[in-house]
Amino acid sequence: ELKVEQNPLFLSMQEGKNYTIYCNYSTTSDRLYWYRQDPGKSLESLFVLLSNGAVKQEGRLMASLDTKARLSTLHITAAVHDLSATYFCAARPDPGGTSYGKLTFGQGTILTVHP
Amino acid sequence: SAVISQKPSRDICQRGTSLTIQCQVDSQVTMMFWYRQQPGQSLTLIATANQGSEATYESGFVIDKFPISRPNLTFSTLTVSNMSPEDSSIYLCSVLGADGYTFGSGTRLTVV
16 A cells, blocks of 8 residues: 655745755655645645656756655755645556556645745 | 536535535546545545446445545536534545646535
């Protein structure tokens, strides 16, 4: 059974600082996703990572994937208040099994950026 | 990517009653999912809605409590039956399309 763990669960940052959110998953996965959720809203897709060593960047956010370590990271550079939200990673099992297509989500990281 | 219309966006219901949530997609999709997000928690998969056959439920979720219909490749409903306050959550539908996963806007359910 695929399990996904994020840390930290709560992150309070000052504007301008850098930090990393970690996402570990327990079994092989063919896709790793990062989502953002604002209070009372649905999920906004940030990144999908497909292969070992994949790195994607959008603005102040950069995601990477190490399939050998079963680890993905979401790095925040020079945080701004607008980045305050909850961030989820989610992994999808490899194709071929009965769980294919089903996403397993991490617990979520509540990010608060302070002036 | 697919566009999802999910209704209602929110509702307040009396315990013991049922609520049906609708999810309409603007294109045909093979895989459609229903999730629950309890207050302050992550998303938990309830079931996979299969077109033309019974839904596939995850551990801890049963058809009598969460009956699901999937009459075609663009529409599904989730019913929350015999509700109790513990059912107060956000319910989201999701589809897997060519561009990846898309999530509906969610239904915020409060049971009183």
